Amino acid sequence: xxxxxxxxxxxxAGLDEDKNSGSREKGLNRVLQILEFLHTTQRAIGIGxxxxxVNAPRSTTYTLVRSxxxxxxxxxxxxGNRVYFGKKLYLYGMDYVRGNDLLRRGRQxxxxxxxxxxxxSELCMLQSGRYTIxxxxxxxxxxxxxxxxxxxxxxxxxxSGRLLLAxxxxxxIEDMVSEDDLxxxxxxxxxxxxxxxxIAVAKxxxxxVTSGLVDAYTKCLxxxxxxxxxxxxxxxxxxxxxxxxxxxxxxxIELLRERAARLSIAA
Amino acid sequence: xxxxxxxxxxxxAGLDEDKNSGSREKGLNRVLQILEFLHTTQRAIGIGxxxxxVNAPRSTTYTLVRSxxxxxxxxxxxxGNRVYFGKKLYLYGMDYVRGNDLLRRGRQxxxxxxxxxxxxSELCMLQSGRYTIxxxxxxxxxxxxxxxxxxxxxxxxxxSGRLLLAxxxxxxIEDMVSEDDLxxxxxxxxxxxxxxxxIAVAKxxxxxVTSGLVDAYTKCLxxxxxxxxxxxxxxxxxxxxxxxxxxxxxxxIELLRERAARLSIAA
DNA sequence: CGTCATTGTCCCTTACAAGAGACGCCTGTA
DNA sequence: TACAGGCGTCTCTTGTAAGGGACAATGACG
Numbered sequence: 001x002x003x004x005x006x007x008x009x010x011x012x013a014g015l016d017e018d019k020n021s022g023s024r025e026k027g028l029n030r031v032l033q034i035l036e037f038l039h040t041t042q043r044a045i046g047i048g049x050x051x052x053x054v055n056a057p058r059s060t061t062y063t064l065v066r067s068x069x070x071x072x073x074x075x076x077x078x079x080g081n082r083v084y085f086g087k088k089l090y091l092y093g094m095d096y097v098r099g100n101d102l103l104r105r106g107r108q109x110x111x112x113x114x115x116x117x118x119x120x121s122e123l124c125m126l127q128s129g130r131y132t133i134x135x136x137x138x139x140x141x142x143x144x145x146x147x148x149x150x151x152x153x154x155x156x157x158x159x160s161g162r163l164l165l166a167x168x169x170x171x172x173i174e175d176m177v178s179e180d181d182l183x184x185x186x187x188x189x190x191x192x193x194x195x196x197x198x199i200a201v202a203k204x205x206x207x208x209v210t211s212g213l214v215d216a217y218t219k220c221l222x223x224x225x226x227x228x229x230x231x232x233x234x235x236x237x238x239x240x241x242x243x244x245x246x247x248x249x250x251x252x253i254e255l256l257r258e259r260a261a262r263l264s265i266a267a
Numbered sequence: 268x269x270x271x272x273x274x275x276x277x278x279x280a281g282l283d284e285d286k287n288s289g290s291r292e293k294g295l296n297r298v299l300q301i302l303e304f305l306h307t308t309q310r311a312i313g314i315g316x317x318x319x320x321v322n323a324p325r326s327t328t329y330t331l332v333r334s335x336x337x338x339x340x341x342x343x344x345x346x347g348n349r350v351y352f353g354k355k356l357y358l359y360g361m362d363y364v365r366g367n368d369l370l371r372r373g374r375q376x377x378x379x380x381x382x383x384x385x386x387x388s389e390l391c392m393l394q395s396g397r398y399t400i401x402x403x404x405x406x407x408x409x410x411x412x413x414x415x416x417x418x419x420x421x422x423x424x425x426x427s428g429r430l431l432l433a434x435x436x437x438x439x440i441e442d443m444v445s446e447d448d449l450x451x452x453x454x455x456x457x458x459x460x461x462x463x464x465x466i467a468v469a470k471x472x473x474x475x476v477t478s479g480l481v482d483a484y485t486k487c488l489x490x491x492x493x494x495x496x497x498x499x500x501x502x503x504x505x506x507x508x509x510x511x512x513x514x515x516x517x518x519x520i521e522l523l524r525e526r527a528a529r530l531s532i533a534a
Numbered sequence: 535c536g537t538c539a540t541t542g543t544c545c546c547t548t549a550c551a552a553g554a555g556a557c558g559c560c561t562g563t564a
Numbered sequence: 565t566a567c568a569g570g571c572g573t574c575t576c577t578t579g580t581a582a583g584g585g586a587c588a589a590t591g592a593c594g
Contacts, residue, residue, distance in 0.1 A: 024552055024579060028294045028331070032338045035355075039362055048570065057553050062572070064295070064552095071299045072395045081571070085363040087394050087401065088302075090370070091417040093360020095306055096352040098416075103357070127354050128339045134354065149365075150358040291549055291582055315540065324583050329542070331582095348541075 030056050030064055035073075035085075039150065044077035044084035102225065102233060102263065107135045109259050110236060114139045117252060120239040124160040124222070129176045131155045131164065134234070141241075154181030156195050159208040159222035160235035166203035166224065167231055170196060184213060207253050217242055221253050223260035236260045297323050297331055302340075302352075306417065311344035311351035369492065369500060369530065374402045376526050377503060381406045384519060387506040391427040391489070396443045398422045398431065401501070408508075421448035423462050426475040426489035427502035433470035433491065434498055437463060451480060474520055478509055485509055488520050490527035503527045 033054040038045065045053070051061035065083055068074040072088035097103055106123040114121035114137035122136040133151045155161030155177055165173050173196060182190045202208035211219040219242045227233035236259060238252055300321040305312065312320070318328035332350055335341040339355035364370055373390040381388035381404035389403040400418045422428030422444055432440050440463060449457045469475035478486040486509045494500035503526060505519055 026294065026581070027551070028298060028334055030552090031295055031298075032334075032340075035359060039359060042362060043366065046571085057555095058571090059554075059573090060552055067295055067299075070395070073299075073302075084366050085359050087363065087392065087399070089356060090360040090363040090401070091394075091399070092302060092306060092352050093357040093363075094416045095309065096354065096357040096360075099310065099351055125354065127358075128337070132354070132358070134357070149361045291551095293551065294582070295551095297582090313540090314542085324585095325541090326543085326584075327582055 025056065027060075027064060030054065030060065031068065034061075034064065034068070038074075038083075038085060044082035046082050050083065102227065103134065106225070106234060106236070106263055109263055110135050111137045113137075113236070113238070113256070113259055117238065117255070119252070122160075122237050122239070123234055124158070124164070124237060125234045126164050127152065131158055131161045139239075153214070154178075156181050156190050157184060157213050158237075159202075159210040159213075159220040160237050162195075162198045162202040162208045162210075163222055163224045163235045164232055165199050173199070185215065207257055209249070209253070211242055219244065219249075221249065221256055223253070223257040224264075225260045226264040234263075236263070292323065294327075294331060297321065297327060298335065301328075301331065301335070305341075305350075305352060311349035313349050317350065369494065370401065373492070373501060373503070373530055376530055377402050378404045380404070380503070380505070380523070380526055384505065384522070386519070389427075389504050389506070390501055391425070391431070391504060392501045393431050394419070398425055398428045406506075420481070421445075423448050423457050424451060424481050425504075426469075426477040426480075426487040427504050429462075429465045429469040429475045429477075430489055430491045430502045431499055432466050440466070452482065474524055476516070476520070483509070486511065486516075488516065488523055490520070490524040491531075492527045493531040501530075503530070 033056070034050060037050065037053045041053070047061055047065055048058065050065070051058045054061070056064075065074060069076060069083065069086070072086045074083045075086035076082065077084050097107075103123075110121045110123045118140040120136065120139040120141070123134045125132055125134050127134075130152045131154070133149055133153070136149055153161075155165060165176070168176075174192070177192070177195070182192060182195070184190065198208075207221070207223045209219060209221050213220070218239050220237055220239055222235045222237035224232045225234040225236060236256055238256055240249070240252065244252075300323070301317060304317065304320045308320075314328055314332055315325065317332070318325045321328070323331075332341060336343060336350065336353070339353045341350045342353035343349065344351050364374075370390075377388045377390045385407040387403065387406035387408070390401045392399055392401050394401075397419045398421065400416055400420070403416055420428075422432060432443070435443075441459070444459065444462070449459060449462070451457065465475075474488070474490045476486060476488050480487070485506050487504055487506050489502045489504035491499045492501040492503060503523055505523055507516070507519065511519075
């Protein structure tokens with residue numbers, strides 16, 4: 001994973017001022033940082049490296065990791081001195097799925113849609129103010145568009161982001177979008193006003209299409225999933241080659257909107 | 268955490284360091300208890316009830332829940348003052364699956380097996396000294412055998428339990444199996460020695476069948492999945508009607524062992 | 535209308551966990 | 565052989581978070 005492209009190291013814009021002055025940290029916060037760190041690395045990691053990664057004292061890290069391993073939230077990886085997520089987290093995650101109609105049905109719908117169209121399909125949500133790919137199904141194209149579940153991407157880079165922010169006022173949007181988020185991967189810079197305009201357009205249109213934002217070869221089609229009238233809870237989206245014909249794109253959008261609407265019903 | 272399921276099985280067995288004398292608890296431990304509690308309730312719960320459920324002061328519980336909600340590990344449920352697992356836990360759980368070949372392939376194998384045979388199929392593992400159904404696929408019978416993912420059952424009640432303990436010595440087994448665990452749902456009581464004998468038999472046979480242990484209508488066929496020679500990492504099992512013919516049972520065991528062995532290879 | 539139970543917030547105290555650092559143990563390499 | 569670097573454990577101190585408890589605001593009774 002390219003840590004370079006702003007996904008991993010995020011100073012968290014503003015208020016979460018990084019007291020690196022070594023102020024004593026609450027154990028729980030350290031744990032949350034550890035989990036988040038493992039989520040970004042996506043692999044087992046040594047405890048020493050972990051301590052360095054979350055900028056915590058070694059002794060503290062050992063203590064916390066032991067607690068977490070005992071609890072089953074983390075597991076020691078095969079070779080013995082590395083840790084990664086544990087079975088407990090998987091079980092809790094399954095509990096979440098079970099308790100969440102939208103996610104459960106959304107996953108099925110996404111899988112179905114990608115099999116049906118052959119394109120990469122995703123279910124996206126806001127996750128504590130950030131755009132998150134909650135589930136994705138790869139499609140059948142020879143080149144696979146990279147989009148791991150759980151990946152977090154700046155909202156302005158995506159079509160879904162424009163839909164997910166439909167319900168929020170300007171202040172809330174400014175709050176969620178950092179300056180860095182407005183800079184696209186290719187270096188271009190979006191204007192916040194333009195982005196907010198996009199959101200309004202997407203809201204009234206009931207779908208959104210972006211071309212060549214995250215990369216130059218794809219466009220992204222997205223449709224909103226409502227949890228209540230006007231409240232966008234999630235989006236379904238399709239990632240297709242940027243040269244897809246207008247007619248085919250329109251067909252796909254139509255299909256996508258229909259499926260997204262179907263998800264909206266009982267939520 | 269030994270007292271993890273205290274509320275499910277034994278409302279107040281008392282023996283587990285239940286220092287209700289008001290000893291100050293570490294925040295992290297409280298959090299672990301909260302998560303475990305939500306796992307057993309399987310539903311959103313009010314913060315007051317939660318505090319009562321984990322026997323924690325209200326003020327502390329509010330503080331912790333707020334942290335967890337901010338972090339996305341928990342979410343406020345729809346109506347507003349209830350909490351349940353959050354998206355973050357789902358994402359971490361998916362990370363676990365991704366980083367765990369055995370689980371990923373095991374899930375597929377189980378789904379496939381149950382479609383193929385029409386019987387309920389499960390993947391089981393030891394989870395911090397407890398038997399856990401990690402994944403299950405319902406099968407096509409009219410009466411559905413209840414076996415939720417994440418369910419924890421006393422080891423002696425199951426065929427898989429006998430296989431999972433194959434690698435452990437007597438002391439370790441005694442440590443994992445409480446007195447209560449030896450009492451079957453119908454009230455019968457197993458002798459620990461008999462259980463340990465069962466384990467030895469299962470180990471050398473390479474499979475295990477139990478009839479009418481958890482309930483009177485089913486038998487359970489299980490085969491071991493090895494992560495290293497001799498080390499049982501998981502089991503696959505089939506739950507079939509107790510009156511299934513011997514020949515069919517034998518066929519199923521054969522199939523099961525083959526599939527379990529296939530899982531073992533690369534792990 | 536009172537009464538009782540619950541919910542969410544706040545403040546103050548002190549028990550205790552986070553952290554610094556030293557220690558012994560490995561393994562690699564110069 | 566000596567050194568450097570990482571790992572895992574342990575001890576001791578002190579800053580701080582857990583907890584007790586009071587408070588206002590709700591809502592459910594009768």
